[in-house]
Amino acid sequence: MADVTKFISGIENFQQQHFGQNSELATSLLAGQKPQALLIGCCDSRVDPALLTDCAPGDLFILRNIANLVPPYKKDNDYHGVSSSIEYAVCYLEVSDIIVLGHSQCGGIGALIQSVQGKEEGEFIGKWVNIAASARDKVMEEMPDAAPEKLARACEKEAILVSLKNLMSFPWVRERASKGQLSLHGWYYNISTGQLKYYNQLTGTFEVLVERYSPNLLNAQEIAPK
Numbered sequence: 621m622a623d624v625t626k627f628i629s630g631i632e633n634f635q636q637q638h639f640g641q642n643s644e645l646a647t648s649l650l651a652g653q654k655p656q657a658l659l660i661g662c663c664d665s666r667v668d669p670a671l672l673t674d675c676a677p678g679d680l681f682i683l684r685n686i687a688n689l690v691p692p693y694k695k696d697n698d699y700h701g702v703s704s705s706i707e708y709a710v711c712y713l714e715v716s717d718i719i720v721l722g723h724s725q726c727g728g729i730g731a732l733i734q735s736v737q738g739k740e741e742g743e744f745i746g747k748w749v750n751i752a753a754s755a756r757d758k759v760m761e762e763m764p765d766a767a768p769e770k771l772a773r774a775c776e777k778e779a780i781l782v783s784l785k786n787l788m789s790f791p792w793v794r795e796r797a798s799k800g801q802l803s804l805h806g807w808y809y810n811i812s813t814g815q816l817k818y819y820n821q822l823t824g825t826f827e828v829l830v831e832r833y834s835p836n837l838l839n840a841q842e843i844a845p846k
């Protein structure tokens with residue numbers, strides 16, 4: 621059996637950090653949860669939403685799946701894990717924000733791009749990522765000569781827009797959004813630079829929200845004369 625000591629000591633560190641000096645937090649969490657936002661992120665181990673946003677327990681209601689996708693609203697007898705999570709966050713917890721957090725180097729989006737060559741990944745993955753097939757087709761049509769890396773980055777962003785559009789197909793999301801009770805956000809995190817972009821609905825482009833991480837820049841600021 622693999623050694624899981626690292627995870628056990630992690631729980632101990634977590635207890636110290638969040639509950640050791642902060643009994644108020646433990647008391648309030650016991651009373652129930654009231655997260656501000658539902659964050660829909662990818663399962664990718666490099667983009668843990670709570671770590672990235674430096675959030676405490678209770679801050680975020682998090683839904684993770686391959687390629688941070690939202691399927692369209694469909695009421696039938698299938699098992700709808702994603703839709704039930706969204707329903708709980710919106711209708712029961714009454715979050716005020718939904719953030720779809722995409723990221724660079726996404727394996728799920730890679731599988732989506734591959735599937736155009738008739739190579740469908742796994743038993744479930746290929747079918748799942750097909751939710752964003754329209755995003756793939758759009759970027760392939762708009763950038764037919766783009767290098768694979770560039771195409772993948774564009775498709776990762778475009779897939780976020782598909783999820784935002786599909787969110788609006790849920791009647792109770794649409795209703796709350798139209799009344800201004802719920803805001804939808806599309807974010808894109810670049811693993812290699814740490815930069816965060818957001819989708820600006822007015823300009824129709826992804827714009828910088830948090831600048832890229834640059835150790836050189838930080839050093840330069842430290843030694844710069846005041």
Ligand SMILES: [Zn+2]
Nearest residue numbers: 662664726727
């Ligand atoms: Zn991913």
